[in-house]
Amino acid sequence: MQCHVDTAQAGERPAAEQEEAPLLAQQPSSRTGLCSTRCGLALVLHVSLFMAYTLRVSLSIAIVAMTNSSHPYGWSGNAPNGSHPGFAQDAPVYNWSAETQGIVLSSFFYGYSLTQALGGYCSGLFGGKPVLGSGLLLSSLITLLVPRAAEFGISFLIGLQVLLGLAEGVIFPAQYTLWAKWAPPLERSRLMNVADAGCTFGTFFALLVAGIICQSLGWPFVFYIFGGIGCAWCLCWFLLVYEDPVRHPWISAREQEYIVSSLAHQGSCHGRYLPLVAMAKSLPLWAITIACFCTDWLFYMLLTSMPTFLSSVLRFDLRENGVLSSLPYVGNGLGHILAGLLADFLLARQVLGTAAVRKLFSALGMLLPAIFLVAVPYIGSSSAVVVLLTxxxxxxxxxxxxxxxxxxxxxPRYAGFLLGITNTFGIVAGIIAPTAVGLLISQDLQTGWRNVFFVSAALNLFGLIFYIAFGSGTVQDWAREDAAVQ
Known part of the structure; x- marks a missing residue:
C-alpha cells in the first residue's frame, strides 16, 4: 500500500455526482479551504475520537455511583437499600475498596498498551480506515457489556476493561497512518489538532453527562447510551472515510494534486520490514518517547483521578463533580485547535523551523502545567483550584x-507504528498513575494529593529538558525510502 498517490487518477467528476457526495466529498474553494476533503476528514476523525474517549472515560465517573460511597476514597455515608442519595434506586451498588477501584480504572491501560504498536503496524499494511473503524466498533460493543460484567464480579469487569483497552489501542496509530496520506506538511498541525480535540471534547461530554445519567436513569445507562451511539457512528465512519486521496471518489483534481505533490517526498508506506535497530538507536525518537511518558502521566492522572479529587478534597457532589471535572477539557480542546493554527502559521511564514516550533509548543505545554500543579496544594479556594486545573x-x-x-x-513512512511505540510508553504512565494515586492518598488525603501533584510536575520538567536537548524536526536517515532494506 502506497502513501503517495498517482495524479493520473485525479479526474473531474460530473456535477450531479459531486452534489450527491457525502461529508468528505465537498470540493475545496481553495487550497486551504474549510470545505476541503481533508478538512472533512479532520471533522470525521474529531467525532470518532470524541466517541472513543466517551467510551473510555465513562467508567471514571460512573464508578462513583457504582460503589458504596459517594466517592472512592473517603466519605462513607451509605444510603438505604444500598443506593446513594439522588441515584436511581434500582441501580446496583458494589463494595469495592479504594485500591480495587484504582486497579479497575488502570486495567484499561493494560490492554491499551498491548495493541499500540500492533495497530500502527497493521494500519501500515492494511490501511488506517479498516483498523480504526474496527477498533471503534469493538470498543462500542464492549462498553454495552460493562453493567453485566460488573454483576458477574470484579474480575469480569477488570477483564472487560482490558478488552476495551485492546480494542481502543489501535485507534490512534491508525489515525496517524491516515494523516501520513492526507495531511500536507504545512497543514499537519491544524488538521491533526482539530481531530485530536475530539479526545478532550469527548472527555468533557462524558464527565458532564455521565453524572446526570447516573442520577436520573442509573449508572448502567451510561454504558448503554454511549455504547449504542458509538455503534451507530461506526456506520458513518465506514461510509464517509477513504484511505487516501486516490481512492476518494469525489475529491477534486485540484485538491488531490495538491496533497499528492506535497507528500511526494516521503515515499511509500512501510511493508513487512521495519528498521527496528535504527529506531532503537534514534535519539530524536527517544526524545519524543520520554516526553510522551512524562506528559501522559500528568494527563492520565487528571483524566482518571480528577473526579476523586473534587469529591474527596473539595467536597463537591456528583452533579457538581461531573460539571467541574469536565470544564478543563473544554479549554484543552480549544487549546488543541488554536495551537495547531498557530504552529502552522509560524511554519508557513517561516518564522521558525520545524524543530523549533515543535520544541516551543512542547515547552509551553509541559512547563506551565507543572507550575500550576505545584501551586494547587497551597491554594485555599476551591474555585481557584478548579481554575488552575483548567x-x-x-x-x-x-x-x-x-x-x-x-x-x-x-x-512519515512509519508514523503509525512510531506513534504506537511512543504511546505504549505513555500508556505505562496511564497504568501506573491511577494505582499510584490510590496508594499515595490511601494513608493521608492531603499529603497524598500534594505528593501526586509534585511527582507529576517533576516528571514533566524532566521530559521537557530531554526533548529540548535531543528532539529533531527533519526526516531521519533510517526513515527514508531509499534506506529501507528489502
Whole structure:
C-alpha cells in the first residue's frame, strides 16, 4: 500500500455526482479551504475520537455511583437499600475498596498498551480506515457489556476493561497512518489538532453527562447510551472515510494534486520490514518517547483521578463533580485547535523551523502545567483550584503541536507504528498513575494529593529538558525510502 498517490487518477467528476457526495466529498474553494476533503476528514476523525474517549472515560465517573460511597476514597455515608442519595434506586451498588477501584480504572491501560504498536503496524499494511473503524466498533460493543460484567464480579469487569483497552489501542496509530496520506506538511498541525480535540471534547461530554445519567436513569445507562451511539457512528465512519486521496471518489483534481505533490517526498508506506535497530538507536525518537511518558502521566492522572479529587478534597457532589471535572477539557480542546493554527502559521511564514516550533509548543505545554500543579496544594479556594486545573489541562494541549506531531516530521513512512511505540510508553504512565494515586492518598488525603501533584510536575520538567536537548524536526536517515532494506 502506497502513501503517495498517482495524479493520473485525479479526474473531474460530473456535477450531479459531486452534489450527491457525502461529508468528505465537498470540493475545496481553495487550497486551504474549510470545505476541503481533508478538512472533512479532520471533522470525521474529531467525532470518532470524541466517541472513543466517551467510551473510555465513562467508567471514571460512573464508578462513583457504582460503589458504596459517594466517592472512592473517603466519605462513607451509605444510603438505604444500598443506593446513594439522588441515584436511581434500582441501580446496583458494589463494595469495592479504594485500591480495587484504582486497579479497575488502570486495567484499561493494560490492554491499551498491548495493541499500540500492533495497530500502527497493521494500519501500515492494511490501511488506517479498516483498523480504526474496527477498533471503534469493538470498543462500542464492549462498553454495552460493562453493567453485566460488573454483576458477574470484579474480575469480569477488570477483564472487560482490558478488552476495551485492546480494542481502543489501535485507534490512534491508525489515525496517524491516515494523516501520513492526507495531511500536507504545512497543514499537519491544524488538521491533526482539530481531530485530536475530539479526545478532550469527548472527555468533557462524558464527565458532564455521565453524572446526570447516573442520577436520573442509573449508572448502567451510561454504558448503554454511549455504547449504542458509538455503534451507530461506526456506520458513518465506514461510509464517509477513504484511505487516501486516490481512492476518494469525489475529491477534486485540484485538491488531490495538491496533497499528492506535497507528500511526494516521503515515499511509500512501510511493508513487512521495519528498521527496528535504527529506531532503537534514534535519539530524536527517544526524545519524543520520554516526553510522551512524562506528559501522559500528568494527563492520565487528571483524566482518571480528577473526579476523586473534587469529591474527596473539595467536597463537591456528583452533579457538581461531573460539571467541574469536565470544564478543563473544554479549554484543552480549544487549546488543541488554536495551537495547531498557530504552529502552522509560524511554519508557513517561516518564522521558525520545524524543530523549533515543535520544541516551543512542547515547552509551553509541559512547563506551565507543572507550575500550576505545584501551586494547587497551597491554594485555599476551591474555585481557584478548579481554575488552575483548567489552565493546566488547557495549556498541556500545546504539546499537540509539539511532541505529538513530531512522529510524522521525523519518519512519515512509519508514523503509525512510531506513534504506537511512543504511546505504549505513555500508556505505562496511564497504568501506573491511577494505582499510584490510590496508594499515595490511601494513608493521608492531603499529603497524598500534594505528593501526586509534585511527582507529576517533576516528571514533566524532566521530559521537557530531554526533548529540548535531543528532539529533531527533519526526516531521519533510517526513515527514508531509499534506506529501507528489502
Amino acid at each position: 489552565l493546566a489541562l488547557t495549556i498541556i494541549s500545546m504539546t499537540g503541536a509539539g511532541i505529538n506531531i513530531n512522529h510524522i516530521d521525523i519518519a
